[in-house]
Amino acid sequence: MTPSCKTQLPHVAILIYPGISPFHFAVPYALFNTPLDGERLFHLALLSTTGSDIQAGPAVSIHADGTFEQLAQYDMVIIPGWADISVAPTPALTAVLQQAHANGTHLVGLCYGAYALAYAGLLDARSATTHWLASDDFLRRFPGVKLNSHALYIETDNLTTSAGTAAALDCCLNLVRRYHGSHVANQLARLMVVSPHREGDQAQFIQQPVATTTQDSRINQLLDYLHQHLASSQRIDHLAARCAMSRRSFTRHFFMATGKSLTTWLIDARLQQSCTLLENSHMSIDEIAECVGFANTRLFRHHFKLRFSLSPQAWRQTFRATE
Incomplete structure (x- = not known):
């Protein structure tokens, strides 16, 4: 499938390559290929770096719909992991990634997929994240990237990077949410039996290494x-x-x-919960402020505007209008 123009349904490509992890591939494939109520949410294609089908482990073969040269024709391109973080993409793939970004394609590096974007120079002077296990290596290879090893996912300048596989789920759900609104993303999350929404800057505290x-x-x-x-x-x-x-x-x-400090963590967690209530309840702004733990509505509005550059009411109207 090669889209000749942008249509109502977003065209999404997943880059497949030798040595790809079936698990990492399965996350975006499931999220962007699952219909709701019989209706597709995206046009999905699998584009190969070799120009042919990809063997992902001894028991899994992934059929290619096209080649990486077509990446710049898609609305969004997802790179699920990277087989060897010490090996840069080929010059041809690097050039296509750079061209795709210049054309306005949204590029997404899930987990070690951030390496492909960093090798291509697309993350220089930009904020990004990847699996915490590779933080030291990533910083050494790409000192010009503003690495945030605590974040679940980060979006900047039509470039998105995420932490490990669980965070990739959060990242992909957030991308679904951007295109189709919170109601559809929540339906998909329930279908997958996962949390419907976690903010990208929520820390990777479950797997974050600490001293003891x-x-x-x-x-x-x-x-x-x-x-x-x-x-x-x-x-x-x-x-x-x-x-x-x-x-x-x-x-x-x-x-x-x-x-994060305790105060910052609490503010972020309360704001996250407030977004869910704004989108999915009929509670007033005052009731939500009290429910999530802010001392008063004025303080809630202040932190919400500071965090999202929107008022709580504008957030509610935006996402309900999208739905």
């Missing part, structure tokens, strides 16, 4: 508690005692696990 495993486990248990008690006021001394840490130790380990 036991302390990381305590922080992760605390995050579960905080998610369940967002409406309650939280004091650092109380939470430190809950983790059996001193205030100073708790502050340090919380930042190591999440990449």
Whole structure:
């Protein structure tokens, strides 16, 4: 399939290559190839770096619909992982990626797929993320990239990068949300039995390496508690005692696990929950502010506008209009 022009349904291409992980491939393939109520959400094509079908492991063969030379003709191109992070894309693939970006194609590097974009020079001076396990290697190879190893996914200048496979799900759902609105994205998430929406700058705290495993486990248990008690006021001394840490130790380990201070994490978590309520409930702005734990509506509006550059009401109107 080679689209000759942009049509109502977005045209999405997944780049397939020798050594591709079937698991990494399956994430975008499932999200962008699954119909809802019998209707397709995207026109999907699989474009090969070799010009032929790809063998993904001993038992999986992926049929190619075309070749990488066609990438610039698509609305969005997804690179699911990268087989060898020490090997750059070929000069031909690099040139096509650069041309696609220049043409306005949205390029998405899932997990190690960020390496392909970085090797092509597309992430220079831009913010990006990848799996935390490769953070040191990525920084060494691409010092010009503003790496945020805590984020689940990052979008900048029509370029999107994500962390590991679970974060790739969040990233792809967010892309579905951009094209089709939160209602469709939530339906798809329920079909996949995954969380409908996590903000891209939410930390990779589940797999984020910290100095002591036991302390990381305590922080992760605390995050579960905080998610369940967002409406309650939280004091650092109380939470430190809950983790059996001193205030100073708790502050340090919380930042190591999440990449954020407790105050910043709480604000972000409360804003995330408020987006869900704005999109899917009929609660008033005042009720939402109280429900997610802001001291008053004025403070809620201030942080919401600062974070999203929209008022809560504008957010609600935008996403409900999209739906």
